[in-house]
Amino acid sequence: MSSLFYLNKYLVKYKWRLIFGSIFILISNIFAVQQPEIVRDAINKINQQLINRDPSLIEGIVWIALSFAGFYMLLSVLKGLFLFFTRQTIIIMSRFIEYDLKNEIYNHYQRLTFNFYKKNSTGDLMNRISEDVSKVRMYLGPGIMYTFNLITLFGLVLYKMISKNPELTLYVLIPLPIMSILIYFVSRVLNRKNERVQFQQSFLSTFVQESFSGIRIIKSHVKEKDVESRFAQEAEKYKANSMSLAKTNAFFMPTILLLIGISTILTIYIGGTQAKNGVIDPGEIAEFVIYVNMLTWPFASVGWVTSIVQGASASQTRINEFLNEVPDINLNEGVDATLKFDSKITFKDVSLTYDNSGVTALQNVNFTLHKGEIIGVIGRTGSGKSSLAYLFMRMLDPTSGTIMIDDQNLAEVNLDSWRNLLGYVPQEHFLFSDSIKNNIIFGAKSDQITEEQLIQVAINSGIHDSIMNFPDQYQTLLGERGINLSGGQKQRLSIARALIKKPDILIFDDCLSAVDNETEEFILQAIRNDLKEKTAIIISHRISSLKYADKIMVLDEGQVVEVGDHTTLMALDGLYAETYHRQEVTQDNTPDQ
Ligand SMILES: Nc1ncnc2c1ncn2[C@@H]1O[C@H](COP(=O)(O)OP(=O)(O)OP(=O)(O)O)[C@@H](O)[C@H]1O
Ligand SMILES: [Mg+2]
Structure with missing residues (x-):
């Protein structure tokens, strides 16, 4: 968990979004908890009309129903509006932090040295800046939002329920903690299986990517069949992992629905008994059923959020490990930068x-x-x-x-x-997937390279004639989707890149x-x-x-x-x-x- 403290500096940076987002959640929930009371009042009013056998019965009921429905809808709209504001503040905050964190990591990558790159695989480095940051963002966005939502909604609903009927409250809340614990464990299993699927997936894509890059070698060694069967094997593993994940998922939703059902039945049964004894009126049963349903999802999210936080914490630990990596070459950034070489x-x-x-x-x-x-x-x-x-x-x-x-x-x-x-x-040498011109001027110290300078350097490197033979000349694209240069052309282009700097x-x-x-x-x-x-x-x-x-x-x-x-x-x-x-x-x- 403590690894996530690293992100506090960003939460402070975006504190206003966080504060406003939290206020919006509270307001949205205040509107939400009014709704069950409207339902209760509507039921009780209509019930009374029916008992009183009022002559204007039908018309009265319609008007009562319509006015309550209108009020209910108004509250829904307000609730939704503030939910929208919440997402606009907290989720957007998480996106901003994601952006900042990616930049921080990328800048750090640029400072690290030769030895670091020898020690770490490209796939691993890519993962930190993409997968790991995504997981951390899940904590900053949905993680924080759902936690705060649960706290405020639970507080408000509990207050309403207890102030009305403490006994019924006790009974109907029993299944909810059980559900949270269950979801926590199931989420862990789900996460583990999900990770296995992801791992296999990235293995498959690396495998495919390598077989594309090495296609000439594969073909020249007549290894197509071997590669195919290796791929089929790995794809089979991927399928098995995915199926196992799907099974657990299939078990998950019905279990939650079952627990909600038990809670609802308890409310109706105990509420019904109390109503029969005249302790409460029928509207209150409906009110409690709605409260229980309102709490279900926030409670269900406890397990989910816990696993998000765990995942984020593991990811942030990896990110921190890397951010704490000190370049083993001292860059001496503070030292006078006007170095001259005299003798x-x-x-x-x-x-x-x-x-x-x-x-x-x-x-x-x-x-x-x-x-x-x-x-x-x-x-x-x-x-x-x-x-x-x-x-x-x-x-x-x-x-x-x-x-x-x-x-x-x-x-x-x-x-x-x-x-x-x-x-x-x-x-x-390494050439970027860019034009020949950009590949050469990459080496330049300033952006102001004239066409003449570029051509002069290319001539001196013995590559100008070859470049002029390409259809797009200096604009010819190199790299995966561009053309391939011969070994000697690549060397000369590298020389041009070094010369243009006038070192x-x-x-x-x-x-x-x-x-x-x-x-x-x-x-x-x-x-x-x-x-x-x-x-x-x-x-x-x-x-x-x-x-x-x-x-x-x-x-x-x-x-x-x-x-x-x-x-x-x-x-x-x-x-x-x-x-x-x-x-x-x-x-x-x-x-x-
Ligand atoms: N990054 C590295 N990590 C570990 N050992 C290395 C590394 N780079 C080179 N070596 C080892 O250091 C020795 C010298 O390698 P170096 O690349 O300097 O040779 P070279 O003279 O440039 O060879 P070539 O003519 O083939 O380019 C070799 O034994 C090599 O295995
Ligand atoms: Mg060498």
């Missing part, structure tokens, strides 16, 4: 061990990147090249050692301003691997010309990508094993020279590269 970046004894895999990706790495210098990094797969880029971007902090920007520790500078200096092309430092993580040698040469030249004073780290498997590097570092199993320019490294006759000879041979044999 050099130094890695001092930097090591990195990944928590989850225990892999030591980098070990005692030392190097200095001077302003205007290009460093090439080469090494086998898994040697720690991408890890080096993550550290540089400060996606991760080193396990030990320090990275210095001029004379400031990277861990202490304002992170946004540091990343603003960098143009990073990751090894695994001070470029980091290329193996982003020329899917382009041919000629295009690679063109891009490297263009970058060199366009970005005269450019500082860069170019990571690659291919020696050809490093030909403009002032200095090349060779990584092996997380350690820098060789450093120097091409000639020095060749003279060392180590790993670099070996790689060079191997690649030279491969290239000679593949003339179309």
Whole structure:
């Protein structure tokens, strides 16, 4: 329960809606409890007319009935009107809070780091912002509304009943608590079954989604039949769960109706006996029957609301857990944001061990990147090249050692301003389902990118010609419902996205691997010309990508094993020279590269 206290700040924020909503519920119920008295008076009046054998009998009865009915309807309209106001205030309040909470969660998502996203699955993250927030909203809207409704209505009805006939009150109320308890237990069973259905449903949709994304693999491995039968199995489970839920549901309503029936029979029986003894008049029996029926639904809602609150509390616990997650990279938001890079970046004894895999990706790495210098990094797969880029971007902090920007520790500078200096092309690129133009200018620092700037960047990245060949050119849509780019086109688009920012430092993580040698040469030249004073780290498997590097570092199993320019490294006759000879041979044999 206490997890829900977190939401109190929002209840305070929307306190006026809550207060007015509560007042409206009270007013609506005050109108409602007048209605049984009208029925009672009508019955008693008509009864008297019949006993008195009044000559104007028929006409009198009609008028009495009509006037009471009119009054009754007026009260119904007023009651309904205030119920409408209640929903307009409390339910709308819950929608506002839902909106705020989703924004709060989403903003928090944006602040969290690499490690967090590695630890949590996308499905789980999606659920917190959709399912869990929906459950919490059920507590804030219907939960609060029905609880307050029960309290006010029960108070008012009880007052009316006791002030008229305490004995009858006692008897007719007996079944109601039993009903609440029963509903509470049934709701729990229902909730559990419902969750099972939901779980299976999300499993099914993930399964279907994956089989669509992987349709080419499925077909090429001729696995259609296997996938079909797996789907049928899971769908069967879903059906079984749904049927079980439907059965419990079917049992639920008749039970409630039975209990209401028992209450009504008790009222009529005990009321009838009292009427026979002259203790009460017949109208009062009818009045009590209506009271009992009025209380039924609010009581029935106790069980339901309890399970809503339980569900919301579990959801809010999950949400809180996540909101309390502190980004493991200190963003240094308070630090001066006017970071400048004047002379050099130094890695001092930097090591990195990944928590989850225990892999030591980098070990005692030392190097200095001077302003205007290009460093090439080469090494086998898994040697720690991408890890080096993550550290540089400060996606991760080193396990030990320090990275210095001029004379400031990277861990202490304002992170946004540091990343603003960098143009990073990751090894695994990602394109949004948007136009080519928007995908490129996503990287820009300002919205004011001219058409010329866009085209210039595309030309430098060697992608302009390909774009002009698409029917919609820069407006061509990418992604699921758009067109697919080839691997090399995607890489070049990613490069354009990094270049449009005009960064001070470029980091290329193996982003020329899917382009041919000629295009690679063109891009490297263009970058060199366009970005005269450019500082860069170019990571690659291919020696050809490093030909403009002032200095090349060779990584092996997380350690820098060789450093120097091409000639020095060749003279060392180590790993670099070996790689060079191997690649030279491969290239000679593949003339179309
Ligand atoms: N997020 C991660 N969590 C755990 N271990 C990781 C993670 N990323 C990389 N590793 C491990 O760290 C080591 C270095 O990986 P890294 O990605 O830096 O290699 P790389 O040199 O970029 O390889 P490639 O040339 O294939 O891109 C590998 O053993 C890898 O399994
Ligand atoms: Mg890599």
